[in-house]
Amino acid sequence: MSIRIRLLLSYFAMLMVPLVLLTIAIVVISVTVVGDLRSVFTLDTQNKNPIAAILGEESDIAKDIRLRVDSNPDSLRDQKLLQEYSDRLKRINMGLVVRVNDKVDFTSPSLQGTNVAIDLPPFGVEQSPDRFEKVFSEMWVLDRQYDVTFTDGSKGSYYMLLDLDFLGGSAGKFFKMFIVTLLVILVVTNGILTYFVSRKIIRPLHALKRAAGEIKQGNLSYQVKAESRDEIGELAIAFEEMRIKLKDSVDMQLQFEDNRKDLISNISHDLKTPVAAIKGYVEGIMDGVANSPEMLDRYVKTIHSKTIQMDHLIDELFLFSKLDLKRLPFHFEEVDLDAFLQDCTEELQMDVEKRGVKLDYEAPKLPDSAVIIADREKLKRVLVNIIENAVKYMDKEDGRIWMDLRDEGDFYRIVVKDNGQGIAADALPFIFDRFYRADPSRNVDTGGSGLGLAIAQHIVEEHGGIITAGSEQGVGTVIMISIKKRVDRGLME
Numbered sequence: 001m002s003i004r005i006r007l008l009l010s011y012f013a014m015l016m017v018p019l020v021l022l023t024i025a026i027v028v029i030s031v032t033v034v035g036d037l038r039s040v041f042t043l044d045t046q047n048k049n050p051i052a053a054i055l056g057e058e059s060d061i062a063k064d065i066r067l068r069v070d071s072n073p074d075s076l077r078d079q080k081l082l083q084e085y086s087d088r089l090k091r092i093n094m095g096l097v098v099r100v101n102d103k104v105d106f107t108s109p110s111l112q113g114t115n116v117a118i119d120l121p122p123f124g125v126e127q128s129p130d131r132f133e134k135v136f137s138e139m140w141v142l143d144r145q146y147d148v149t150f151t152d153g154s155k156g157s158y159y160m161l162l163d164l165d166f167l168g169g170s171a172g173k174f175f176k177m178f179i180v181t182l183l184v185i186l187v188v189t190n191g192i193l194t195y196f197v198s199r200k201i202i203r204p205l206h207a208l209k210r211a212a213g214e215i216k217q218g219n220l221s222y223q224v225k226a227e228s229r230d231e232i233g234e235l236a237i238a239f240e241e242m243r244i245k246l247k248d249s250v251d252m253q254l255q256f257e258d259n260r261k262d263l264i265s266n267i268s269h270d271l272k273t274p275v276a277a278i279k280g281y282v283e284g285i286m287d288g289v290a291n292s293p294e295m296l297d298r299y300v301k302t303i304h305s306k307t308i309q310m311d312h313l314i315d316e317l318f319l320f321s322k323l324d325l326k327r328l329p330f331h332f333e334e335v336d337l338d339a340f341l342q343d344c345t346e347e348l349q350m351d352v353e354k355r356g357v358k359l360d361y362e363a364p365k366l367p368d369s370a371v372i373i374a375d376r377e378k379l380k381r382v383l384v385n386i387i388e389n390a391v392k393y394m395d396k397e398d399g400r401i402w403m404d405l406r407d408e409g410d411f412y413r414i415v416v417k418d419n420g421q422g423i424a425a426d427a428l429p430f431i432f433d434r435f436y437r438a439d440p441s442r443n444v445d446t447g448g449s450g451l452g453l454a455i456a457q458h459i460v461e462e463h464g465g466i467i468t469a470g471s472e473q474g475v476g477t478v479i480m481i482s483i484k485k486r487v488d489r490g491l492m493e
């Protein structure tokens with residue numbers, strides 16, 4: 001799920017969850033604070049509005065007491081009757097106080113323990129036409145006062161009082177609980193949602209930060225795993241790709257550095273040997289060691305051959321470095337492989353045979369002409385290097401080199417086989433490496449610099465082909481070059 005959708009859902013939940021919880025809370029609080037809800041809103045069952053019902057009941061009770069007192073004032077002294085009135089008044093949150101001769105004679109239980117009775121107006125004080133005029137402490141208001149003269153002449157009054165604290169108190173309590181519940185719901189919902197959303201964002205960000213720190217320290221092997229499929233997961237994947245690229249490029253740089261060191265050491269070694277020989281012979285001449293014309297001639301010939309060796313080495317190095325840097329231009333053209341191989345064979349045959357090896361090319365039995373796209377000069381260089389090796393590493397009296405061309409579906413394959421000394425199995429995988437020579441002593445007389453096959457591989461790869469080798473020690477070696485057939489334009493369209 002994307003972070004955008006997650007945030008949207010979280011905001012929606014942040015609105016909805018408190019709303020739902022709050023509704024439930026209001027119902028629960030209402031029931032706990034005021035008991036049954038219906039008791040709050042329906043005092044009377046006759047579908048009257050609650051205020052009218054309270055006022056109606058109040059005036060009924062007032063009328064009732066009034067009638068009774070008017071017909072028999074002494075009934076105000078009947079505690080049982082007063083308790084009945086008090087009970088009726090209690091149902092509408094009212095209370096009753098009766099005073100006889102300035103002495104409180106009856107107080108509703110709900111008024112007991114308050115100072116309300118003491119503060120009530122004395123007998124004979126004119127009642128204001130406005131009811132609820134006097135508010136006492138603890139939220140009691142005076143509703144009605146009636147003065148009575150008893151049969152024994154004593155004077156008394158009864159008072160009907162309304163308790164405002166009930167509604168006010170409940171509302172206050174309700175309000176407080178409502179606020180507290182609202183706060184708790186908001187804090188808890190917010191907390192939970194923030195925790196879950198941020199956990200999905202902050203945790204992977206921390207992992208990324210840690211990985212960036214590791215990379216900064218140079219630890220390029222520190223992996224980052226994408227834990228989610230959202231934007232941060234994509235970021236982690238991109239980060240991991242970047243790390244792999246960086247690691248590859250650093251590895252490659254290190255490899256280049258190693259190669260450069262190898263190259264310098266190999267070049268120094270391979271150049272040092274002929275230079276040392278030339279130096280030795282020149283010193284011999286200078287010191288008069290070559291004191292006969294024959295010896296001088298031998299010395300000069302040796303110096304000449306060493307110079308040729310160096311020249312060849314420098315040429316190979318130059319060619320290899322240009323190929324390696326991809327600075328050697330290729331001139332690709334259509335080449336008929338059969339004709340090409342025939343030409344090469346004719347050109348090389350004489351030189352090879354002079355060195356005691358027989359070179360044969362077997363013309364293929366292909367239905368069509370074998371055309372590829374190639375650079376003639378470079379491809380010839382490949383064949384020369386391979387045949388040169390076959391001759392150089394020949395150890396048989398009857399040295400033979402066989403060359404043939406095969407059709408391999410999308411490819412043509414040039415095969416060069418010899419019956420020379422072969423290559424040891426443990427050396428075979430490395431013969432295309434630069435400077436690699438199966439002879440570890442790097443004997444200059446039996447081999448060159450180890451660049452011949454590396455150059456061949458470079459050139460074949462520039463043609464989009466592959467070069468492979470197979471060999472059996474003592475039996476011979478086979479080198480195979482596969483190059484893609486030319487794609488027929490007519491067929492492509």
Ligand SMILES: Nc1ncnc2c1ncn2[C@@H]1O[C@H](COP(=O)(O)OP(=O)(O)OP(=O)(O)O)[C@@H](O)[C@H]1O
Pocket residue numbers: 316385389390391393418420421422423431432436437438439447448449450451452453454477
């Ligand atoms: N036909 C072969 N028979 C036996 N060994 C071979 C043959 N071709 C290659 N090798 C082995 O593979 C190694 C690498 O060959 P490569 O042509 O690259 O170098 P090189 O011949 O030693 O030197 P260079 O070709 O630069 O003069 C050789 O040193 C040799 O040991």
Ligand SMILES: [Mg+2]
Pocket residue numbers: 385388389448451452453
């Ligand atoms: Mg060679």
